[in-house]
Amino acid sequence: MLGRLNHVAIAVPDLEAASAIYRDTLGARLTQPQGLPEHGVTVVFIDVGNTKIELLEPLGAQSPIDAFLAKNPSGGIHHICYEVPDILAARDRLKEQGARILGDGQPKIGAHGKPVLFLHPKDFSGTLIELEQE
Amino acid sequence: MLGRLNHVAIAVPDLEAASAIYRDTLGARLTQPQGLPEHGVTVVFIDVGNTKIELLEPLGAQSPIDAFLAKNPSGGIHHICYEVPDILAARDRLKEQGARILGDGQPKIGAHGKPVLFLHPKDFSGTLIELEQE
Numbered sequence: 001m002l003g004r005l006n007h008v009a010i011a012v013p014d015l016e017a018a019s020a021i022y023r024d025t026l027g028a029r030l031t032q033p034q035g036l037p038e039h040g041v042t043v044v045f046i047d048v049g050n051t052k053i054e055l056l057e058p059l060g061a062q063s064p065i066d067a068f069l070a071k072n073p074s075g076g077i078h079h080i081c082y083e084v085p086d087i088l089a090a091r092d093r094l095k096e097q098g099a100r101i102l103g104d105g106q107p108k109i110g111a112h113g114k115p116v117l118f119l120h121p122k123d124f125s126g127t128l129i130e131l132e133q134e
Numbered sequence: 135m136l137g138r139l140n141h142v143a144i145a146v147p148d149l150e151a152a153s154a155i156y157r158d159t160l161g162a163r164l165t166q167p168q169g170l171p172e173h174g175v176t177v178v179f180i181d182v183g184n185t186k187i188e189l190l191e192p193l194g195a196q197s198p199i200d201a202f203l204a205k206n207p208s209g210g211i212h213h214i215c216y217e218v219p220d221i222l223a224a225r226d227r228l229k230e231q232g233a234r235i236l237g238d239g240q241p242k243i244g245a246h247g248k249p250v251l252f253l254h255p256k257d258f259s260g261t262l263i264e265l266e267q268e
Contacts, residue, residue, distance in 0.1 A: 001161030004183045008142060008214055010261055018259045025231045025257075026216075027135030048216065049138045050184040055259070074260035077211040080142055082160075082182065097159045123159075125152045125189075126208035127144055 001090055003083035006112075006132050007045075007052040011065040012075040015057035019044050022055070033057075036111055040064050043111060054111070079118070079128035087115050087133040099123045107133070135224055137217035140246075140266050141179075141186040145199040146209040149191035153178050156189070167191075170245055174198050177245060188245070213252070213262035221249050221267040233257045241267070 012018035015033055022028045031045040040063035046053040056078060058065055068078055084090040087107050094101065100120035110116035110132055119129040146152035149167055156162045165179040174197035180187040190212060192199055202212055218224040221241050228235065234254035244250035244266055253263040 002156075002180075002182060005139070005142070005185050005187070008139070008211075010259055012259045021258060022136075025228060025233055027227075046136075048136060051139050053139070053214075072260055074256060076260040077142075077214065080187075080211065093161075094159065099159055121210075122208060124155060125144060125146045126206055126210040 001084055001093065003085060003134060005051050006081040006083050006130075007054050008080050009054045009056055009078045009130075010075060011056050011068050011072070011078040013057070013069055013073060015042055015044060015055055018055050018057075018075065022046055022053075028053075035059055039111060079130050081116070081130035081132050083134045084131050085134050087117060087131055090131055091117055094119065135218055135227065137219060137268060139185050140215040140217050140264075141188050142214050143188045143190055143212045143264075144209060145190050145202050145206070145212040147191070147203055147207060149176055149178060149189055152189050152191075152209065156180055156187075162187075169193055173245060213264050215250070215264035215266050217268045218265050219268050221251060221265055224265055225251055228253065 019030055023030050028046045033042050033044050035042045040060050041056045042059045044055040056065055091101055100123055102118040107115035107117050115133045117131045121128045153164055157164050162180045167176050167178050169176045174194050175190045176193045178189040190199055225235055234257055236252040236254055241249035241251050249267045251265045255262045
């Protein structure tokens with residue numbers, strides 16, 4: 001079921017400072033910042049060849065990464081996203097196995113325009129996992 | 135400088151339970167557990183096609199992931215590893231930029247038999263980064 005690693009998402013308190021670290025110190029290629037108000041984040045994508053890193057900064061009055069940054073003020077790895085061939089089949093299989101899906105269990109359209117779901121970290125070794133339709 | 139994402143490492147308190155989640159619930163392909171006493175961990179590799187996930191469980195009296203698991207008892211994403219074409223050139227460039235290398239700054243032989251270095255999380259948005267020679 002589990003497909004490729006689509007991205008690793010890193011929540012940061014200051015997107016400009018984090019972008020400078022990846023661009024200037026680490027010599028990576030970055031996209032321009034892109035505001036995603038419907039997701040409550042501004043994002044910069046880093047193409048590392050075989051997958052992507054996403055730097056996320058809170059956007060708007062309430063962001064889904066506010067609580068994480070309150071606990072981790074310097075930032076940190078927020079979630080990992082795997083591709084799955086059929087997100088509804090994946091969801092149903094996970095529910096059958098007793099795993100919890102976050103929210104109402106209906107896929108939402110993610111940052112790449114494809115359906116996504118998030119899984120409960122307590123059911124996955126403390127890791128927040130996003131599934132994205134291939 | 136920054137090359138492919140070699141792996142994402144997830145520290146877990148119980149490798150057998152975490153392996154069952156990835157194998158049975160998520161349908162991933164796993165290797166047999168491999169003890170690496172010189173690194174203080176037992177590791178299971180998950181091949182997700184474009185990169186690897188490594189599940190790490192403490193091994194021995196003192197493990198480098200003990201402190202992380204004390205703070206995150208359910209487990210969590212411990213570090214990410216990027217490949218670099220020349221690890222000594224990468225180290226020297228990073229030091230010139232003011233970034234801190236963990237330990238004595240000399241590459242050690244990592245879990246894949248190649249030279250590795252770890253970078254100080256405070257200099258990289260709260261993320262522990264491993265660099266591995268390609």
